[in-house]
Amino acid sequence: MRLSRYFLPVLKENPAEAQIVSHRLMLRAGMIKQASAGIYSWLPLGFKVLRKIEQIIHEEQARAGHIAMLMPTIQSAELWRESGRYDDYGEEMLRIRDRHDRDILFTPTAEELITDIFRAHVGSYKDLPLTLYQIQWKFRDEIRPRFGVMRGREFLMKDGYNFDLTKEDALHAYNRHLVSYLRTYERMGLQAIPMRADSGPIGGDDTHEFLVLAETGESEVFYDSEITDLKFGDREIDFDDHAACQAVLEEFTSRYARTDETHDEALFNQVPEARRRTARGIEVGQIFYFGTKYSDAMGATVTDDAGTKVPVHMGSHGIGVSRLLGAIIEASHDDKGIIWPEGVTPFHCGIVNLKQGDGEADAACEALYASLKALGLDPLYDDRKERAGAKFATMDLIGLPWRITVGPRGLKNGVVELTSRRTGESEDLPPEEAVKRIAAIYAGAV
Amino acid sequence: MRLSRYFLPVLKENPAEAQIVSHRLMLRAGMIKQASAGIYSWLPLGFKVLRKIEQIIHEEQARAGHIAMLMPTIQSAELWRESGRYDDYGEEMLRIRDRHDRDILFTPTAEELITDIFRAHVGSYKDLPLTLYQIQWKFRDEIRPRFGVMRGREFLMKDGYNFDLTKEDALHAYNRHLVSYLRTYERMGLQAIPMRADSGPIGGDDTHEFLVLAETGESEVFYDSEITDLKFGDREIDFDDHAACQAVLEEFTSRYARTDETHDEALFNQVPEARRRTARGIEVGQIFYFGTKYSDAMGATVTDDAGTKVPVHMGSHGIGVSRLLGAIIEASHDDKGIIWPEGVTPFHCGIVNLKQGDGEADAACEALYASLKALGLDPLYDDRKERAGAKFATMDLIGLPWRITVGPRGLKNGVVELTSRRTGESEDLPPEEAVKRIAAIYAGAV
Known part of the structure; x- marks a missing residue:
């Protein structure tokens, strides 16, 4: 591209509204422009990086055997009433009435809709395992959107959903996602540390967040310093190999690493003092195993090899695509501006x-x-x-x-x-x- | 892809709700699933075709010198009040209140927002010409959504906007889009005929729609049969060459071709009788030149070479991305199913x-x-x-x-x-x- 024919509206002055460096640099470098509170237009330079990140995610999802699709941004409230989350979700859900006075909403996440698709089309254990994912815009009506794309209201997310016959298979899907995410973040030049997390409104017991260490992170994190020496690197892995994926999970999660939500002071104190670290981190992804929570509520069953109908075991797995741009910049910049890792440079x-x-x-x-x-x-x-x-x-x-x-x-x-x-x-x-x-x-x- | 590991939920029966062949085949081939009225999930096979179509559009837009970006789906009502379209737009606009009781909306088109971006960042004629475009989900709250993705409520659209110093330059941008669209549709295996059209709520006098002939088309069309012999083909074109683009426009629009909205019986009767055709057509795109309508209303000016502030001349240009899948299938199928053109096959x-x-x-x-x-x-x-x-x-x-x-x-x-x-x-x-x-x-x- 010739700059004379490009649209790169760089700003000379620091924008007053930007409190953190990534927000400031994204505005100054002409990557984004605020459209309204917590909602951004992606100018050409920002859009290019967004596409590169999407592309890496698509490639790594395909490598793990996951299948791309796309769900709509607007959903009917019906499915959310069926799962019981319509009332639970609170004011962060953008609730809308259409011209026929039907309750619809801008989806903040898609467990209900994917479960509905699954139950309509899959009936046999022979069609499992199955993992479907999408990269689609979501909306959460944050009461106080801030930090640019890091905590926006309209944001791009990769969300994937696995369907398995047994808990064991679903835990393999969980591990497979962990491995896949490690590869994905490293390709973007990021070290994202899996930390034991809280499941929040998604539900389930098994969940890890991926955090990038950065001074401006919204979470306080506590970890064993050995963890930052781990690299996934170039190793080849067979994503169908349960033991191999489990070994990676153990390698990357056996050391202490937790956010303030799940921090356990007594456990932390068992880490040798010289290796105990507290820092701040930016959450860039999360994986969940929640068993039959949605399949029970919504009747998503398959027939097993004995002919019995059983609810499928599920998990969901997210990457904050638009916020990754902020996270990468927080982790890689200097006084003069951004320093893009080669994997995502525009x-x-x-x-x-x-x-x-x-x-x-x-x-x-x-x-x-x-x-x-x-x-x-x-x-x-x-x-x-x-x-x-x-x-x-x-x-x-x-x-x-x-x-x-x-x-x-x-x-x-x-x-x-x-x-x-x-x-x-x-x-x-x-x-x-x-x-x-x-x-x-x-x-x-x- | 191995089918045993793919998600391809084909249906044996014809779905009762589908009135036209493309809708029926997209459901039967496991390409889409209705989420709610006029809103669809794109299952893996449908998503693959959608991505191929997007990719062709991106490549052809880049070839024409247009620059990709992305605007949000949710916009504030403020800009629409500024242009005067907030009240004009009627019930097809999905109007929303956020948690702070502010009026927002799911954007049906983006003239206002792009004009706002332009006026914030561009001040000199030296930065012109400029054409920005996006491929983004839109919403129009159709009172009676039907025909699957052909007339859905949530739909994917390519919308591009040109900014030029003079009317002459803006008309070149118009011609450039016409040429680019001819190439784009042909790569998808489609013959899309530019027809003189009505501008509707976008405004302006110069506008052409691109129509694909198909029995199930929603528009009645009238044309000179010579027009269907025209092919853009492999010809090389310099998109900066005003005369060359103008010549293509003339070649492809000088013969009679109109929809019922602009049909002129007297003019049509001047076509030799043997060449007069009436048929039905599916609209797959539209280009507009509307001059300074939005730049006047919203104060989008540049300084010309004499130092005078002048409003920019604009146009907008759309391709119905998601409905293209329907149009391609309407134009290319048989009793057994879909016949994908090589350019877009999944x-x-x-x-x-x-x-x-x-x-x-x-x-x-x-x-x-x-x-x-x-x-x-x-x-x-x-x-x-x-x-x-x-x-x-x-x-x-x-x-x-x-x-x-x-x-x-x-x-x-x-x-x-x-x-x-x-x-x-x-x-x-x-x-x-x-x-x-x-x-x-x-x-x-x-």
């Missing part, structure tokens, strides 16, 4: 032309741009007639991990400058080498 | 194992499946223990354009059977040739 690299209008500089930039595009890469070329300082400030603010700077002086020596946003380190090298370097960096991540 | 081909459990047949199917996947193709392998007849019926119903049938008898002769869903013609050929043939078919469409 553009793979920036090209800064120090002397727009200079024949040689323009030609070199065009050639770089074309070479990168030909390799399937997505560069952002700052082709505006602006001072170099302003161009650097914009690139630093929007946080592309790599920048190629092109100027007449370097070109005389046959080189351009390749700069890492994270380290600030620069290197002079021939343009074709810079292209190769960028391609190599993204070979695993594109 | 899977590239089916693999039918005639004797699941037979070592050789299973191995041959697995090898085919692996070879197709290795080429980046997406096959659906029916690996269920079902009769051949049931497997064929499912494949015909869900409409994959190509089927490879594998059975012990053919394998003895070293062949599998490749069948075209459209023609029903079959050919015996070695498995590796079948793979090559499928790859070649999709080389342009994948």
Whole structure:
């Protein structure tokens, strides 16, 4: 993309309404614009990152054998009355009357609707196991929306639902989601720690939240410092292998790690003192096993191999997609702006032309741009007639991990400058080498 | 995907509530399930087609230089009061009160919000031309939703908005959209005819609807038969070239083609009688130029090169994304089921194992499946223990354009059977040739 033809409304001033750094930087980098309280438009740069995050989630869900679908945002109140949650849910549920005076609502979560789909179409244990998921907009009418996309009212969520014949199979689905989520977050450059959590209105006993450590996190967290040394990394895993998934669960959840909601001081004190940590964390996902809570209430049964009708065991599993952008920025920024991890960066690299209008500089930039595009890469070329300082400030603010700077002086020596946003380190090298370097960096991540 | 692990709840019976063939086939093929009146869940097969259509739109919008973003589904009523449309819009607008008793609404279209974003961020003619678009869920509270996704209440729409300094530039944007839409629909296997239309609540004088001819169309259309011979085809076009885009507009709109809303009997009678046609059509898109209607009302101005503040010229441009699935099926089906055009098919081909459990047949199917996947193709392998007849019926119903049938008898002769869903013609050929043939078919469409 050429910046002269893009829509990137960066702000010079810090917006007064933003209390936390991710909110401030998303506004300043022209990623979002508030439409009304807790509701945002995703400007082109923000939308690109949102799509990258969605894409990673879709890929990792497919890898785990989960099947994508989509449920509507507006639901009838009927199903919620059937499960008993219509009255329970409180004022956070956006309740609506349609023109025929029927009670409808903007869905905050979809256990009821997916259970309804399941009971209508699945009748036999032979069709299990089954895990369906969607990435869809949800609404929770927060009394005091704040922190930008971190606690908005309209938000994008991945929500998945597993249906299994037995508790054992459903617990495997739980473990499979845990493994899948570890992979998913790591691909986004995040360390998200599974912590024992409270189930809230979803219900059930088994639940873990995934938390990203950040000063601005809304939860206080307590953990054994050994946990931050764990990496899922490149290991191959067979998602059908119960024991392998269970082993990952044990590895990542056996050490103490809890939010203030479930914190147990006595247990925590059993961790050697040198390893006890308290910090703040941002919740970016949660997994639940809740057994037959919804299948009992709504009559979602299958026939088992003895011909008996039994309620299915279920769980639900969520990733806060839109809030992940905030979490990633909270975890990865500096004074100058955002620093995108390669896995989610909106553009793979920036090209800064120090002397727009200079024949040689323009030609070199065009050639770089074309070479990168030909390799399937997505560069952002700052082709505006602006001072170099302003161009650097914009690139630093929007946080592309790599920048190629092109100027007449370097070109005389046959080189351009390749700069890492994270380290600030620069290197002079021939343009074709810079292209190769960028391609190599993204070979695993594109 | 292996069918044994997929969620494809096909129905044997014709659902009583479906009056038109696309609705019936989408329900029977397990693509959608009604959640409440006019509101549907997109089951995995339907969701896959929806995503393919979205992807084509994104690619074609990018080709035309339009920039993707995303606006929220819920908007404040304030902006709609500013434009004067809050009261005008009538009962089709879903009006909501939030917990603080503020008037909000589920957006049926986004002229107001995009104009608000524009006026907040763009101040100079140097930032023009600019075209922003989104693909987002909309809601219109139809008094009598019907025909499945063709006239639903919650529906997915691509809506784009151009901002230009002059009327001339804005009319180029209009033409550019017309060209882009012709390409877009053809990639989906559809002939969509631009017809002079009525602007309705959007406003403006210049507007064309795109209609797909189909017996079940909601509009009566009148046209010169020469128009159905026009194809956009593979021609290359420079979307910045005003004259080239204008020429396409003229080519595709100079012959008589109107819906009943704008039909002019006297004009129509000037078409030679042998070429006069009346038929029914499904509206799948519409483009508008409405000048300064919203920019005047909402103060969206830019400074021109003389330093004078002038209101921007705008247009908006929509594609009915979810209803396109219905339109494609209305235009492409037979007694047995759907016939997907290659550009939007949910899977590239089916693999039918005639004797699941037979070592050789299973191995041959697995090898085919692996070879197709290795080429980046997406096959659906029916690996269920079902009769051949049931497997064929499912494949015909869900409409994959190509089927490879594998059975012990053919394998003895070293062949599998490749069948075209459209023609029903079959050919015996070695498995590796079948793979090559499928790859070649999709080389342009994948």
